[in-house]
Amino acid sequence: MKKVFALTLGVLTAIGGFVDIGDIVANTAVGARYKWALAWVVVVGIIGIMLFAEMAGRVASVSGRAVFDLVRERLGPRFALANLIGSFFVNLMTLTAEIAGVALALELATDVNYLLWLPVCAFAVWLVIWRVKFETMEDVVGIVGLAMIVVAVTVWRTGPDWGSMFHEATHPSLKSGEGLPTYFYYAIALFGAAMTPYEVFFFSSGAVEEHWTRSDLFVNRANVYLGFPLGGLLSLALMSSAALTLAPLDISVAHLGQVALPTALTLGKVGLATLLIGFFAATFGAALETALSSGYTIAQFFGWQWGKFVRPRDAARFHTVVLATVVVAAIIGLSSVDPIKVTEYSLIFSAVALPLTYIPILVVANDPSYLGDRVNSRFSNALGSVYLVIVVVAAVAAIPLMLATKAGA
């Protein structure tokens, strides 16, 4: 049993990263609009985040240094500060959206307006970070989040023609009237959703929180190779359920309720209830992930004590940052900005910020003074170099595409 729980860090990171509010909406929206024509991006994203998280987790296990430590050591304070500001901004936007997402899931379940739930959710997020042990937090949220598998069941029960699905995914074509810039804009959004920097901030810091060492490298790999593909599978399932149910009805997704529609139609009340539990856990997990990441990044930039492995009073500035971030996110959320719009933008900005986090990790993963004989293999480096190109191209193209397509309108 202990072995099973040893995998929950990867599961939580991946569920928080792949099926958080932004991905839930982005995947469903993309499935409804493009069916499977962008499924390949999810696959590219899964491989990329596995590569990225494995390196970050390995460095953290062997040297005890989490990602933002390395960002500053390798980029120097100026570039690291630019990255910090960008990453913190993305974190804050994502946290705002996740807290709103938890509240929206509760609204769907209770019919009480989400704005009333929002302060309660924000408080709950903070309380868990303040009081609950890291391992307990990841076990509970990771395992309850598995309820999202109901989406895969939905797809299976819909009884799709797997052959033509596969054909559409491997031979992407555009409906008439759809332009290439918009297609690529969504491609970058999906890629940004899979390879968010906060996933590696959280995963590598989590490795330190759990006291992983050189002898846990196997656990690191197992977490990465099971957790992230599972997360990726769920995002493909969301895309497929939308493609199968929503695309024929010509519904474009703008609300969380529409995301639940395919499951409700196919599996009825029990399916819907399971899905809502999954939504709740996934968005709550992502809220924990982003709130903690905001503290991790700032504390690691300055070298402050961070983490839940010490008493809060021994990491005073870290807990101050987390508390302040949650409060600010709740206030932004209450100002009733559209949480779904917020995540769409945050996905694009995380694609822009990604190289500044990816490059230091790739370099340190080759540095024997951190890793001894556990430096990257030739294979990791070959793949790492391919992704270096992808990551940089996506970062450079993101903003121009966003402006040219008016954010995918």
Add this chain to the structure above:
Amino acid sequence: MRLSELLNKEVIDANGQSAGHVHDVRVIQDGPITSSFDAALRVHGLIVGRGALANRLGYGRSAVRGPWVIRAVLEAGDKPTVVPWHRVRVIEATRILITGSCDDLERARPVSDGRGAARE
């Protein structure tokens, strides 16, 4: 004096020629760090080169070898050299003046690293 007061300054030789910018300060630890009377880290020289990014990432003078794409791109324009400390004459606000010609500076050899990772 602080380390940051040496970094990034332009190094000029006796003929007024630029040798590049200070990328690092190479120190030698000649004993255990214990005695407070005889500090153990002595400045051996300045690492001087042209590509600032290659330098910051440690290519060309540390044990970091891969991935070759990054290494090839960054090392192409940068062959860092060592200015032995005894050739340093004047430290100005933005420049450091050295004796002799910059043509006879030696290539910076990578620091050997047999220490492995710090934590087991």
Add this chain to the structure above:
Amino acid sequence: MNARVIDAALELLDRQLIDRDGKLAGNVDDVEIALPENWPDNERGELPVVTALLSGPGVLAERFGGRLGRGWAAFYRRIHPGTDGSGSIPLAQVRDIGSAIRLAISRDELSSTRMEEWFRRHLISKIPGAGHAPE
């Protein structure tokens, strides 16, 4: 003798400090170097020595330079009168230089962790549960 070569900017600067109790104690924000007496006319050819590691927001601010750095440093001096905020750590207190730098002293002895203390005393300690390990 096994002399170890260290490139100071690469291997010291911006590294994590860990105190004797294993607590994270800031980063190396700069390094203090002492020039030999009468340099550069020192006859005996003595070399400069690294005397201390510097840590703290005031030191970091100065490394930024420019308007941002100056403003930040000035602000820091204002809220911490009579100090540049540099937790100066004599080299004799350094135990090990690796992927982190281990110290022989407690972080509470560093002036650079005063902000940590301030937040501990005035905010975090006042919230119930601050003294318990999460459970």
